[in-house]
């Protein structure tokens with residue numbers, strides 16, 4: 001079943017928006033005037049991708065910088081774990097904690113995004129759920 005999730009004017013070219021359709025959290029992206037719908041949960045650790053950055057057809061996760069193609073849902077790269085030089089100034093127990101955190105993040109698989117069928121009718125964006 002298709003449900004209306006937004007009006008076209010709400011998502012201009014190069015922008016994206018979080019919408020909810022029933023229990024599904026969906027990201028709608030406008031890439032060069034075409035709309036795409038993917039899960040708004042990162043395939044790594046479920047961060048909200050709509051809080052990240054959209055550059056062309058690539059959305060970057062705000063948490064660990066995984067990149068996904070919003071036109072296909074495919075993982076392009078990541079996650080990326082930045083090494084902060086300030087960490088070297090911290091006590092050993094914090095450094096150890098940080099190493100454990102990195103191991104956990106690296107050990108977590110990253111999956112492609114679910115894609116949703118989308119159609120535009122007049123000024124309405126509808127997704128199939």
Ligand code: FES
Pocket residue numbers: 042043044045046047061062063064065066078079080
């Ligand atoms: S939650 Fe998105 S890259 Fe980790």
